[in-house]
Amino acid sequence: MKKNHRIGSRLFMGLVFLFLYAPILLLIIFSFNAGNSSVVWKGFSFRWYAELFQNRIIMSSVYTTLLVSLLATIIATVAGTFAAIGFFTMDRRLRRPLMVVNDIPMMNADIVTGVSLCLFFVAAFAGWNGFVTWMENSYRLTAPRLYLGFGTLLLAHISFNIPYVILNVTPKLRQMDKNLIDAAQDLGCTWMQAFWKVVVPEIKPGIISGALIAFTMSIDDFVISYFTAGSATSTLAMTIYGMTKKRVSPEINAISTLLFAAVLALLIIVNVREARQEKALAKKK
């Protein structure tokens, strides 16, 4: 009886994983298909990968994605780290509600974040563009009109990345002995020197994990990018979505496989780092 039970549960587990990963596996397999079909196997080939790198639209969207992810990660990491330190030095009565506010964007549905950011940008730009028109008509002064594009995409990515950085840096600040800052100042540091020489090395693991997670979030984001990038700018995820609307080309399989591999690699790095840190912490105790 017991043995049957175990077999049953293993079978169930197997089915769950099959349903979860079979589509991705299929996608990866057919990205190496020599033929045009996504259903019939015609032999192994790197053909679609080769074509991928010839495709200007895809390559330019890869470039956009990498650039926006990198810039958003750097800016969000700096801003998030300082924000975490700001929260940390705050009075508890003020910090608690602010931390809750910080958590909301992470739990909020992407579509809501995307639409609201889009509406915000459109409203703000409508106001600005109206002001520019009025200036031109009344004073013959001109200024650039603003539209959705790379800039708004970058702002959107920065804003949804900051909470993840704060979330990763805050526990490191809490673990830090507060006297360390006093000690550094006591030994001749200004507050800024103490920050760079003592606080940053102490919270560095948190900053790096925060940056890695932010980068991962940026790379694989579709919904928020879709609403904030405008018509001229396209990230990789948006390009793939656009391609599926016309004809499902096996190129999609290839580029999706690469995206999957990149995100998987990043997640592995984050997890290995976390496991190592926990080990080090356990050793200390």
Add this chain to the structure above:
Amino acid sequence: MSKELIRLANCTMAFDDEVVLDNINLYINDKEFLTLLGPSGCGKTTTLRIIGGFQTPTSGDIFFDGVRINAVPPHKRAINTVFQKYALFPHLNVYENIAFGLRIPKTDEKGKKVKLPEEEIHQRVMEMLEVVNLKGFDKRHITQLSGGQQQRVAIARALVNKPKVLLLDEPLGALDLKLRKDMQNELKRIQKAMEITFIYVTHDQEEALAMSDTVVVMDAGKIQQIGTPEDIYNEPKNAFVADFIGESNIIDGIMRADGVVEIFNRRFRCLDGGFEKDEPVDVVIRPEDVDIVPEDQGQLKGTVTNVTFKGMQYDIIVDFYGFKWLIQTTDLSPVGSRIGIKIDPDGIHVMKKSHYSGMFGDYSSYSEEYEEISDASFDPDEDQEGGDEE
């Protein structure tokens, strides 16, 4: 020896509405070993933080070498600190921890940033490692050190900057008893050898008496008494000091004349004077100053209610007319026996009444009080007066 180095003038510190320091006046001499002693929450750590520059008094002034330094930040004061729990930098090894202060560029008279040459840093760090008996530990990681070794690194890290004053905030609180005794001697030796002023914060009265030139007893944000360890022990100013420093029986008395005090309706000769006739007073009698005699020869007669063997002596609790005394004696008097006692005039110390009168010095609840005194697992965190919430 007796040149004044630091002066606190009318210093008051308040967090929100809570007054942590109440009008402190204190001067500290050059090369002095001064201890701020008191229970947790008495304001001793706040006083130290004001001297270190980590807190600015709400009102009052602090002078260093005659110059007002209220607004001088910590990094510009010729003062270094050994922190509670050491606050060593975990990402640096022993050598780099000690070298930390030396590596910060200093501004010279012409306003130019000057970096110490590497050879000088190396030489001074190595010297310091020798002073604190940590030769050969320079490459060790902080987490690989025992509590006592971390303590020594913290002292070396502060002293290598050649400060005029070293502040020590309960530096031995986290060490076990044996190590604590060793480090007391060690600190005293280092202070003598380096010829600098030590300002030491502790709640441990034994530590304070053993190490200090001057003891400042504090309670409730006020200085209760300043004096040499002998003064503080032999001539406590009020019932709080008498109770906090060592063991004391504190009894209500009436001063009948200079040199005559009345306790339990019996007159005793004493050495104190200058009180008004028939003034109510607190009388301190130390447990070791009482001689046990046969009942019929005693000035006071009582019943033994408790005996504890303490190695060197017996601590016995004796009931005199309902008031319980602690007496230390080398002769065993069993529980229930009737004894008499004699007290020499120099064993009686008379104090003016204060708001502490009646709060201390009765050994009716002996066992609990004893545990409280010998509580080694005292948590120094409780002493983070005000300010910090976590």
